[in-house]
Amino acid sequence: MDYAPFPLIDLSGTPRERGRMHGKAAADRLRRGARMYAESLLKSGVDWKELERRAEAMVPGIEKFDPTYVEEMRGIAEGAGEPFAAVVLMNARTEMVAAARRQQATKHFPDGCTAAFALPEATADGVLLHGQNWDWRAECAETGVILRIRNDDGPDILTFTEAGGLARSGLNSAGIGLTANALECDRDYQHGAGVPLPFIRRKVLESAHLAQAVHTIFSTPKLGSNHMAVSQAVAGGSSAEAFGFECAPDETFWVSADRGVYVHANHWIAEPARAKVKDTGLAETPCSIYRDKRVRDQLVPKRGKLTLEDFRAAFFDDWGAPWSVCRPPRLNTRGVQTATTAMILMRPGEGHLEACPMPALNRRFTTYSLTPDRTAQRAAAE
16 A cells, blocks of 8 residues: 655745745645644543643743744744644644643553664664654654755754654754654653653754754753654764663663664663663553564674665564554554554765655655755764
8 A cells, every 4th residue: 555755845944934834835734633633632621722721831931942943833833724722732742642641640652663773883884874663643644744944053954743843853964863752651741841852853953963962852851751862974974973862851861872783662771761760651562672672683683784774674574563663553552543654764974864654554665865064064073
């Protein structure tokens, strides 16, 4: 079965102008996504009027983090002809849904994901490789978009996200690569102060240096847990560093690659993290423990010879289906149909990104590109 490729949307100009371009080009996908999450909130007792109130209550915190993000979201709403609250929802759906379910003492079930990167020492052509499967609601295979953002005051960005969102995973012209996957722990959503995750991811992708990305991750308060794998490749990808960051709301733990290879699913792996936090997510994503292992077992024997095709093959692994690395559509424990909704493969130093919607049912990839800024990459290496 073929799914339509994720549409590429080029954005430029001021934040408001970029937002209007985004909203106009992705109006139908944004509308569908916002309706889906609004219905989820309604089941937790949050009607549209209350959703609007909660969205507005988030604005001061987002403005404090970066006021241009609010401007961009207002532009998206204008371009799509949709309420501003719908765009806030697309950028804070994890936090808003979790808060609503917490009030009802029901569990919030996060998205999944299996991510990996290989440093140049582990690859066939000495170039950093980075990618992931994104496991979430099956409908999102038809609400995802690729944004190519031209920045006047920082690196250009190529990011996969849900329509209306500011960022999810992707790369920038300075060679930064980013993937993100969910974690859960007993500290989640215990307080009301924190920046929704898409804004943190966008800030990471605006970084010219890996150190700036790491600073953003460590210094920004969060409401819930999350894992981010962040890489930076320079000189075309032949010189690189990359790490995984397991983020609890109030503490971040970092993890290094094992001889150039790194894999992360949806459970905590840093030894200090496992000693300090209680993993509350494995009850819903028990397959995480072997998804991590299955991908690692396929990549490690090819260390020194790894290619993007090896990543593709590992991410297509279907052992244990439908609880597999590449997940076909299935109902989760709440009766919601989930799947691997996208596979993302990147060579960040070269501005190369491939994406495939619903890979368990569709094998067609589309390639998206961003011109690398070699001057910025050389500066990052100095």
